Amino acid sequence: MTRLASRLLQVRSDFLAQVDDGRLECPVEEAAGLPNLCYTSPDFYALEQQSVFRDNWVFAGFVHEFDNTGDMRPVELGGQPLVLVLDEAGRIRAFHNVCRHRGARLVEAARNGRKIVCPNHSWSYSLGGRLIARPHFHGGERHDVNQAECHRADLVEVRCETWHDWIFVNISGTAEAFAHCIEPIERVLEGYDFGSLRYAESLEFDLDANWKLAIENFIEPYHVFSCHPWLNDFVGMDERRAPGFDGKVLSCGYRFQKADPARGGQLPWFPNLPVDKRDRGDWFVLFPNFGFEIFPDQVDVFVVTPLGPDKSREIIVLYFIGEGADAKNYAAARQHVIRNWNELNREDLGIIERMQAGRRSESFDGGVLSPYWDPVQQHFARLVAGDIAAAVEGS
Ligand code: FES
Numbered sequence: 080m081t082r083l084a085s086r087l088l089q090v091r092s093d094f095l096a097q098v099d100d101g102r103l104e105c106p107v108e109e110a111a112g113l114p115n116l117c118y119t120s121p122d123f124y125a126l127e128q129q130s131v132f133r134d135n136w137v138f139a140g141f142v143h144e145f146d147n148t149g150d151m152r153p154v155e156l157g158g159q160p161l162v163l164v165l166d167e168a169g170r171i172r173a174f175h176n177v178c179r180h181r182g183a184r185l186v187e188a189a190r191n192g193r194k195i196v197c198p199n200h201s202w203s204y205s206l207g208g209r210l211i212a213r214p215h216f217h218g219g220e221r222h223d224v225n226q227a228e229c230h231r232a233d234l235v236e237v238r239c240e241t242w243h244d245w246i247f248v249n250i251s252g253t254a255e256a257f258a259h260c261i262e263p264i265e266r267v268l269e270g271y272d273f274g275s276l277r278y279a280e281s282l283e284f285d286l287d288a289n290w291k292l293a294i295e296n297f298i299e300p301y302h303v304f305s306c307h308p309w310l311n312d313f314v315g316m317d318e319r320r321a322p323g324f325d326g327k328v329l330s331c332g333y334r335f336q337k338a339d340p341a342r343g344g345q346l347p348w349f350p351n352l353p354v355d356k357r358d359r360g361d362w363f364v365l366f367p368n369f370g371f372e373i374f375p376d377q378v379d380v381f382v383v384t385p386l387g388p389d390k391s392r393e394i395i396v397l398y399f400i401g402e403g404a405d406a407k408n409y410a411a412a413r414q415h416v417i418r419n420w421n422e423l424n425r426e427d428l429g430i431i432e433r434m435q436a437g438r439r440s441e442s443f444d445g446g447v448l449s450p451y452w453d454p455v456q457q458h459f460a461r462l463v464a465g466d467i468a469a470a471v472e473g474s
């Protein structure tokens with residue numbers, strides 16, 4: 080057993096001992112959230128990268144960044160260097176981004192090519208990951224282009240699925256079918272014409288907090304009256320319902336009385352939107368770290384990338400409908416939405432970082448939960464714990 084493996088096994092057993100008090104299964108009024116070590120321990124962070132971020136469908140990129148055959152982009156997920164490639168059949172595929180010869184990382188930056196050529200000894204791979212040539216492999220000028228031989232060293236492919244503009248990968252290959260995981264979201268999205276959506280803007284925020292705090296905050300509306308009182312004027316606390324959950328999906332939503340300039344008030348709506356969707360906002364998390372919101376005039380993606388136990392990066396990507404995304408006459412309306420997201424998120428960042436700071440207190444052990452608002456926090460904790468418990472030695 081390597082030293083790293085034994086350290087990870089130690090933190091895994093420390094964690095399982097701490098949640099062995101029934102907090103994950105008991106009624107919410109007696110439950111607690113995840114213990115502090117889940118937010119502060121470098122070993123737990125490493126363990127989580129190897130389990131949660133490899134065993135689930137994890138967001139990896141945007142379809143709109145792959146226009147031409149041969150477009151490729153490196154991405155690092157679950158501590159693994161991967162490369163996403165648009166192949167000849169128009170499919171986005173994912174491979175471990177490492178040459179099968181001496182292990183050089185193959186693709187260092189987004190680029191386009193007809194094949195993937197390793198800079199080290201020029202072994203070349205097709206866009207489908209097939210090794211196609213090894214120059215001078217059998218000695219000077221004795222190249223290997225024997226397909227049968229070459230194929231023994233093809234790139235290692237990773238499960239990859241696209242859903243609307245979003246790319247997901249499952250590194251371990253063990254997650255349930257993507258369609259099954261996403262089904263609870265699909266059900267709610269019936270009637271929205273996603274074909275009319277256009278990418279408009281990306282916002283990026285660095286935060287001094289664990290990724291889980293940002294996701295836990297994103298899904299719950301309990302903090303709205305206190306942290307975003309102005310948003311409480313749009314939909315009051317008595318009109319908000321508690322978040323729900325179904326498998327890997329967390330969800331929340333509301334009806335609004337009157338559209339707001341930042342939500343449905345000024346930009347074009349989804350075409351032929353069913354009546355029951357015209358006064359709705361809904362938001363979701365696909366565990367672990369992909370969130371998105373949908374309103375009559377926009378979809379906003381929210382992804383939190385872990386960078387360390389107490390460091391993460393959030394991206395918020397805004398999509399509008401048809402010409403709402405780029406027409407000049409909607410520029411002011413778009414700016415209003417963008418400003419709104421910036422302000423809202425800055426308010427959240429402050430509170431998320433305070434929760435991170437509070438995780439250093441030895442008096443805190445996961446907290447006391449609201450039986451109305453917080454069942455989703457207990458479920459989120461269960462999902463994390465499930466993956467950690469399933470991680471085994473050497474994984
Ligand atoms: S390391 Fe890639 S060709 Fe040798």
Ligand SMILES: [Fe+2]
Pocket residue numbers: 296302306307423427
């Ligand atoms: Fe918030």
